[in-house]
Amino acid sequence: MDISQFYQTFFEEADELLAEMELLLLGLDLQAPDSEHLNAIFRAAHSIKGGAATFGFLALTDTTHLLENLLDRARHGQLTLNTKMMDAFLETKDVLQKQMGAYRTGAEPEPEMVERICAVLRQLALEASADSAVTAAAVPAPVALPVTEQLAEPDAADAQGLTLKVHISKVMESDRKLLGEELRNLGRVVGESQTDDSLTLWLETTCDADDIIAVCCFIIDSDQIEISTEPAVVPEAGAATQSPPQPEKPLVAAASAAEPPRTTPAAAAAAPGNGKESGSIRVDVEKVDQIINLVGELVITQSMLTQTVAMLDPVLHERLLSGMGHLERNARDLQESVMSIRMMPMDYVFSRFPRLIRDLSGKLGKQVQLVTVGKETELDKGLIERIIDPITHLVRNSLDHGIEGPQQRALAGKDPTGRLTLSAQHQGGSIVIEVKDDGGGLNREKILAKAIERGMAISETISDDEVWQLIFAPGFSTADEVTDVSGRGVGMDVVKRNIHEMGGHVEIASTPGKGSSIKIVLPLTLAILNGMSVKVGKEIYILPLNYVIESLQPQAKAIHMINADEQVMHVRGEYLALVELHKFFEIPDAVCQPTEAIAVIVQAEGTRFALLVDQLVGQHQVVVKNLETNYRKVPGISAATILGDGNVALIIDVAAMKRVSREKASMPA
Incomplete structure (x- = not known):
């Protein structure tokens, strides 16, 4: 099976791990680093290394391995953190991000970049080893392994060929085959057992439980994996159909029982707990947008039906009107729920x-x-x-x-x-x-x-x-x-x-x-707008409510002419520019006298001005439709919507309205 189908999952989860690592590094107190934070940083690097090794991303594997060694020594108190080391760790995080960017495009990371950061990490390890040697010489201590031996592979302790029993439950046949292939890359399979929905392997390996879990979690959830030690006598590969009966000893992963194996964020989120199926799923944004558009169309249709049945006799059609009321409430709840999916x-x-x-x-x-x-x-x-x-x-x-x-x-x-x-x-x-x-x-x-x-x-x-x-x-x-x-x-x-x-x-x-x-x-969102519908002539426009301050009917003494094309309105000691929408959009049969119209006071770009309309129709939520995609850019208009009667209403771009109005006024007649 082609494992490249899992690349995107790895990249997304590795991005989250790197972001988490950076935040934890920035929050560390170098004088007294928090042990839990150090453990979390180590586990993040360890998980990325495991996934990178699975997919054959060698540069990423080598870099995270060097970083992991240093972090492992830091969390066990074998080296002292300092500013130089922290700068190197943060720089390594940046390089890891660039390496993943290269692998995302199917390319290899720049060799010079990889070698440079690896050289920095090796130098830090040497300096830390020298510091440890000086400290050991100055203070009498029990005989211990040389520092160079402590810098060996984290899995070296298991190099004698520890046999682990890896039991995976609730797994499909296609995934069982893929998991078997990947686990064989981590060691030698000396025994195997399968049922209709489970796979058990006895793996002779130098890897620890964290590595195995990190590899498997790109295919299945962490709760499906059970790892334990097993006596040396195991069934021949492929021969057994049942697990051999013998006592099992739980395997303690990583450094201590206080440090559970690190699972990737998506796997952790999807892991069932207390009987629940899952906490979250990854969904392509385009699919969410498609649902939002369909719900928007549903809301428009519901609005049309509501406007139609409003003309019916409420006594004769009581059940129909009651049902429409329920439909309206359900459509609004559905709309809000779907919109919340896109919220971050x-x-x-x-x-x-x-x-x-x-x-x-x-x-x-x-x-x-x-x-x-x-x-x-x-x-x-x-x-x-x-x-x-x-x-x-x-x-x-x-x-x-x-x-x-x-x-x-x-x-x-x-x-x-x-x-x-x-x-x-x-x-x-x-x-x-x-x-x-x-x-x-x-x-x-x-x-x-x-x-x-x-x-x-x-x-x-x-x-x-x-x-x-x-x-x-x-x-x-x-x-x-x-x-x-x-x-x-x-x-x-x-x-x-x-x-x-x-x-x-x-x-x-x-x-x-x-x-x-x-x-x-x-x-809060560009898909739904709280708007005020206003009428100018026979046309309906939508004003975004977040721009509207108040509305009033002007008095003759409050209107002052500046020139033939510009007027201002005096409102509580302030002179506001007056923009007449019927002139702006060249609408016939509109109210021309300001004293017979309604002035809507709006604020945009730090200034307030008044928009002159014939009447206010009402306030409601509208589903925003992109006008440029379906038609073209219109000066003073930001988007469009479909009203309950099926007609299209244009949404006014209040911020652009004042600028365009000034430009029109300054043009020669």
């Missing part, structure tokens, strides 16, 4: 930053403490992967421009260690992600000077909020010099554009000497 915790994003902050703060000569809040807050998978790059840029900016160096902070009466906070929380139908630092804050004068230098039109009465928005201008940078961290003026404009493309917006707050806060406000 923000920890998926936040867990990437301890390493970035450690490396970058060291390069900048700064001391920074990372605080994360709301890691469990969930966001749609499609958005959570797209938000990583914008947050990364904001974090780098905070470290470079925001948080000061230790001496500068001490002179300002601050703690020499800066504080960077990443937080996430739900607010209504949106998620708010905040990147906050306790640095020097944004410099208003410096930003204005740079804006004037670049020829940007600046009002004398410009507010702080408007000044902060200037940093999102393309090519804008206040850095005094260009470095590999920042200074090129590339990034913040991309951050803002990407956030807008996801249907969100960015808010900035800053206090001189106290720090800055940048908030990203996003919808």
